[in-house]
Amino acid sequence: MDTHLVDGTYELFRHFFAVPTRRDDSGLDLGAAHGVAMSVLRLLEEGATHVGVATDHVIESFRNDLWPGYKTSAGIDPSLLAQFRPLEDLLDALGVVVWPMTDLEADDALASAAARAAEDSAVRRVLILTPDKDLAQCVRGRRVVQVDRRRGAVRDEDGVRHRFGVAPASIPDWLALVGDSADGFPGLPGWGPKTAATVLARYEHLERIPDDPAHWELEVRGATRLAAALREQRDQARLFRRLATLRTDAPVGEPGAWRWEGPRPGLAAWARRVGDAGLVARAERLAAARRT
Numbered sequence: 001m002d003t004h005l006v007d008g009t010y011e012l013f014r015h016f017f018a019v020p021t022r023r024d025d026s027g028l029d030l031g032a033a034h035g036v037a038m039s040v041l042r043l044l045e046e047g048a049t050h051v052g053v054a055t056d057h058v059i060e061s062f063r064n065d066l067w068p069g070y071k072t073s074a075g076i077d078p079s080l081l082a083q084f085r086p087l088e089d090l091l092d093a094l095g096v097v098v099w100p101m102t103d104l105e106a107d108d109a110l111a112s113a114a115a116r117a118a119e120d121s122a123v124r125r126v127l128i129l130t131p132d133k134d135l136a137q138c139v140r141g142r143r144v145v146q147v148d149r150r151r152g153a154v155r156d157e158d159g160v161r162h163r164f165g166v167a168p169a170s171i172p173d174w175l176a177l178v179g180d181s182a183d184g185f186p187g188l189p190g191w192g193p194k195t196a197a198t199v200l201a202r203y204e205h206l207e208r209i210p211d212d213p214a215h216w217e218l219e220v221r222g223a224t225r226l227a228a229a230l231r232e233q234r235d236q237a238r239l240f241r242r243l244a245t246l247r248t249d250a251p252v253g254e255p256g257a258w259r260w261e262g263p264r265p266g267l268a269a270w271a272r273r274v275g276d277a278g279l280v281a282r283a284e285r286l287a288a289a290r291r292t
């Protein structure tokens with residue numbers, strides 16, 4: 001079997017800016033939540049059998065205690081924030097496994113599910129459905145891959161090396177050096193993506209980069225300045241790497257439990273709430289086809 005792991009937070013943001021408003025009787029906009037649910041249903045219609053969706057039930061996480069500048073919910077449109085819980089409830093009614101994260105993040109749930117599925121001999125391939133560069137660290141050969149559904153692109157381990165210049169295992173180190181504006185940490189002064197890739201392609205991890213640039217076994221422009229920045233801020237770099245390293249201990253269960261068995265009784269109420277008269281019939285038709 002294949003497992004499909006969906007970044008629900010990314011999908012909710014994407015749909016919020018791409019689909020029309022769809023309000024329920026109370027005036028709450030559910031357009032993005034409905035759009036994500038339809039995207040997941042299409043995934044099932046295309047043949048996916050074992051699906052899990054991770055969401056940031058709370059935007060803040062344990063990483064906010066480690067770095068004061070780490071991303072928060074501040075500045076996010078309240079209409080978008082208000083759709084996280086409805087999305088989780090709608091997907092649950094659709095019969096899809098949902099992992100709402102609080103202290104951890106959605107990316108940690110995806111990393112945990114990918115690690116769990118990769119250990120399962122019944123799993124043929126693990127597909128992580130998100131373009132988020134953080135998740136590139138989870139890619140393993142051609143068995144655990146990243147999928148950008150919007151672009152129709154699949155990134156295996158060779159694809160990660162081509163995109164970032166480093167192996168998946170070095171992605172947290174790469175992010176520590178170059179920073180991640182989406183997550184709110186800056187990286188080290190002078191370290192750009194190409195320079196970081198050149199150095200890490202040789203040394204793989206921060207600890208292996210020599211303090212003295214004269215010992216670097218490669219040609220890097222501005223090596224003296226870069227080495228000084230790393231030497232003076234190595235503890236900071238390690239902290240940034242910790243921020244970028246995804247956890248694999250989120251409670252996601254076992255891959256066999258992610259199998260879609262059809263919608264639950266509560267879907268009818270949700271269909272009325274989002275104004276989608278054909279939703280229940282569509283989900284039940286698919287479930288019936290799976291049973292035959």
